Amino acid sequence: xxxxxxxxTEELFASGHRLCAGCGEGIINRMTxxxxxxxxxxxxxxxxxxxxxxxxxxxxxxxxxxxxxxxNAAAVASGVVEAYKAMARRGAGxxxxxxxxxxxxxxxxxxxxxxxxGALERGHDFLYICVDNEAYMNTGIQRSGSTPxxxxxTTSPAGSVIPGKPEWKKDLIGICxxxxxxxxxxxxxxxxxxxxxxxxxxxxxxxxxxxxxxSPCPLGWRHESARSIEMVRLAVETRYFPIYEFERxxxxxxxSVPKPKPAEEFLKAQGRFAHLFKPTYRKDVIDEIQQNVxxxxxxxxxxxAN
Amino acid sequence: MTVxxxxxxxxxxxxxxxxxxxxxxxxxxxxxxxxxxxxxxxVADGEVQTGYVCVESEHSALSACxxxxxxxxxxxxATSSQGxxxxxxxxxxxxxxxxxxxxxxxxxxxxxxxxxHGDHSDMMGSRDCGWIQIYVENAQEAYDWTIQAFKxxxxxxxxxxVSVNLDGFIITHCVEGVDVAEDDVVAKFxxxxxPLFKLDPQKPVTVGALCFTDYYYEFKRQQVDALxxxxxxxxxxxxxxxxxxxxxxGILDAYGMEDxxxxxxCLGSTAGTARxxxxxxxxxxxxxxxxxxxxxRPFPVDEIKAVLKNVKAVAVLDRAISFGAQYGALCxxxxxxxxxxxxxxxxxxxxxxxxxxxxxxxxxxxxxxQALETARSGVVKEETVFLGVRE
Numbered sequence: 264x265x266x267x268x269x270x271x272t273e274e275l276f277a278s279g280h281r282l283c284a285g286c287g288e289g290i291i292n293r294m295t296x297x298x299x300x301x302x303x304x305x306x307x308x309x310x311x312x313x314x315x316x317x318x319x320x321x322x323x324x325x326x327x328x329x330x331x332x333x334x335n336a337a338a339v340a341s342g343v344v345e346a347y348k349a350m351a352r353r354g355a356g357x358x359x360x361x362x363x364x365x366x367x368x369x370x371x372x373x374x375x376x377x378x379x380x381g382a383l384e385r386g387h388d389f390l391y392i393c394v395d396n397e398a399y400m401n402t403g404i405q406r407s408g409s410t411p412x413x414x415x416x417t418t419s420p421a422g423s424v425i426p427g428k429p430e431w432k433k434d435l436i437g438i439c440x441x442x443x444x445x446x447x448x449x450x451x452x453x454x455x456x457x458x459x460x461x462x463x464x465x466x467x468x469x470x471x472x473x474x475x476x477x478s479p480c481p482l483g484w485r486h487e488s489a490r491s492i493e494m495v496r497l498a499v500e501t502r503y504f505p506i507y508e509f510e511r512x513x514x515x516x517x518x519s520v521p522k523p524k525p526a527e528e529f530l531k532a533q534g535r536f537a538h539l540f541k542p543t544y545r546k547d548v549i550d551e552i553q554q555n556v557x558x559x560x561x562x563x564x565x566x567x568a569n
Numbered sequence: 570m571t572v573x574x575x576x577x578x579x580x581x582x583x584x585x586x587x588x589x590x591x592x593x594x595x596x597x598x599x600x601x602x603x604x605x606x607x608x609x610x611x612v613a614d615g616e617v618q619t620g621y622v623c624v625e626s627e628h629s630a631l632s633a634c635x636x637x638x639x640x641x642x643x644x645x646x647a648t649s650s651q652g653x654x655x656x657x658x659x660x661x662x663x664x665x666x667x668x669x670x671x672x673x674x675x676x677x678x679x680x681x682x683x684x685x686h687g688d689h690s691d692m693m694g695s696r697d698c699g700w701i702q703i704y705v706e707n708a709q710e711a712y713d714w715t716i717q718a719f720k721x722x723x724x725x726x727x728x729x730x731v732s733v734n735l736d737g738f739i740i741t742h743c744v745e746g747v748d749v750a751e752d753d754v755v756a757k758f759x760x761x762x763x764p765l766f767k768l769d770p771q772k773p774v775t776v777g778a779l780c781f782t783d784y785y786y787e788f789k790r791q792q793v794d795a796l797x798x799x800x801x802x803x804x805x806x807x808x809x810x811x812x813x814x815x816x817x818x819g820i821l822d823a824y825g826m827e828d829x830x831x832x833x834x835c836l837g838s839t840a841g842t843a844r845x846x847x848x849x850x851x852x853x854x855x856x857x858x859x860x861x862x863x864x865x866r867p868f869p870v871d872e873i874k875a876v877l878k879n880v881k882a883v884a885v886l887d888r889a890i891s892f893g894a895q896y897g898a899l900c901x902x903x904x905x906x907x908x909x910x911x912x913x914x915x916x917x918x919x920x921x922x923x924x925x926x927x928x929x930x931x932x933x934x935x936x937x938x939q940a941l942e943t944a945r946s947g948v949v950k951e952e953t954v955f956l957g958v959r960e
Contacts (some may be wrong), residue, residue: 268900302770306636315776317777319780321778326773327768327774327776328773328777331662331778332659335628338628338633339632339636340636341635342637343768345592346636346638346644347640353618355641357769366953381624385623559859
């Protein structure tokens with residue numbers, strides 16, 4: 264746990280960026296910067312974060328930051344980590360430099376999963392943060408492997424026959440844990456202390472670490488921008504998004520939710536699920552989602568009990 | 570200097586080793602594999618301090634190279650065919666970010682149908698990617714150009730990636746005697762990379778920012794400008810290399826062109842066969858010559874104009890098809906270079922050697938005779954010859 268008063272007041276992510284009002288990414292960027300332990304380099308995938316924070320000739324980043332492409336943040340980070348090491352071996356080292364890769368869920372769950380898997384298998388010492396807003400928001404809200412069942416996106420529209428995305432969200436943490444890495448965790452910016460603690464932990468472990476941080480998107484989730492943090496808190500309070508970590512082979516639940524709110528409360532608050540309520544109340548789909556939330560929660564509890 | 574028996578691939582690996590690369594990030598593909606196998610062994614045996622990033626795809630290979638190069642490291646990779654095609658997206662980013670990465674390309678046919686043998690379809694498919702592209706004739710040239718490539722790439726006037734292209738199997742897998750320079754001679758020649766910018770926490774920079782309509786064009790124009798410096802830089806570095814090793818290189822190599830009436834113009838290993846045939850024909854009193862282009866991109870327009878100034882007919886040999894175009898890529902470039910020249914030579918295109926199909930001295934003799942006939946008559950009988958194919 265971190266102590267608020269001890270957090271740095273230095274802001275390495277400058278204001279003036281062009282993220283939407285209420286966007287989770289700006290908040291997450293700022294919190295991430297508070298967790299650094301020293302000189303750090305950020306490698307970014309293509310996405311809202313890059314598009315909104317580095318419009319040439321401006322940048323919001325007061326630390327070295329590089330964007331290469333959409334699907335390869337983990338591969339680029341691999342090269343950065345190994346190059347610093349190689350240069351140190353020939354006496355051209357620049358001291359300890361931490362490397363953080365940041366990508367959205369499109370760049371992680373889908374197009375970047377191969378590069379991520381390769382980097383995790385090779386064991387490069389870097390932290391990978393997936394800023395997960397559950398769809399391709401940058402290109403106008405298309406479904407990804409992270410988009411939840413039943414959610415409406417422009418490529419999983421709520422039609423008269425198919426009510427939103429038919430498939431379920433991928434288990435990213437399970438995929439990462441299966442690589443035998445030292446650390447993987449979920450988080451949301453609603454629980455700042457948990458997130459900052461996890462980022463620091465991810466930086467400190469030797470080898471790769473992954474954090475999947477649920478990021479509210481007022482545009483894609485269709486909620487008021489003032490209610491962003493409330494949305495991701497609801498995600499936790501309904502057990503829709505369990506907050507847990509995988510550390511050296513052990514799972515641990517970080518936030519217990521003894522009296523969960525119905526998943527419906529999370530769904531109801533967002534326009535992307537509006538078709539489940541109007542014009543017809545789709546009890547079948549809502550029940551299905553609730554059952555999945557329960558099953559997933561029990562699965563994670565079981566993992567944590569081992 | 571020591572003469573060592575090595576394949577073209579081994580010569581490239583040896584050159585990268587002597588050039589003291591910080592990072593090799595690569596993925597194996599026939600016929601490039603010997604390069605990455607040899608380099609892995611150097612690392613395993615502690616012969617180098619290089620970090621070897623054994624990635625899971627060619628796309629990640631070049632992505633990792635880009636990351637490494639951004640830190641100021643000297644970076645090398647190698648690929649071929651489908652691997653180069655998979656890298657395509659990253660090729661443009663490496664040149665757009667002005668990163669002096671050096672890559673060995675073991676030229677091989679592209680699928681479908683799948684074929685592992687040598688032709689130039691792979692690099693020709695990426696010829697406009699902003700990389701400096703050099704084609705070599707044999708293992709010796711593969712060695713010499715790999716070393717020179719680092720210096721050209723890292724020159725402050727250039728700051729661009731370089732591909733060193735060697736014909737799959739014909740060069741990559743043939744053992745030849747290679748005159749290898751001493752380690753310290755190479756080290757002194759290439760020195761260490763001194764980056765213009767890097768990912769340095771002491772001096773933070775943002776790389777790869779989003780450029781809209783207001784700046785993108787200027788970045789692209791600067792790449793054109795950087796490429797325009799390549800010829801002069803290459804000639805300077807080739808001279809330094811000659812001083813260090815005694816071997817002489819440049820933008821292109823001409824044989825018999827001082828009095829040739831008909832010429833063959835080509836890339837890579839075919840030039841050796843063409844020269845041999847030309848030698849024989851010249852002994853018979855036929856005025857033929859051979860132009861071998863080392864530097865294919867940027868295309869050396871002025872040098873091509875000068876070398877073809879007095880010739881009456883040129884057969885341009887393309888080891889790749891540019892589907893739907895009038896000619897193969899090399900021939901199109903030659904035609905473009907000469908279109909403003911008054912009374913320039915008659916040009917015809919020869920497509921040959923696809924999927925590794927052998928090109929024999931007798932084939933080239935046929936081409937020379939056709940070129941001589943064209944020189945005499947001033948008439949191109951056949952604009953594109955598909956040499957050695959069953960119709």
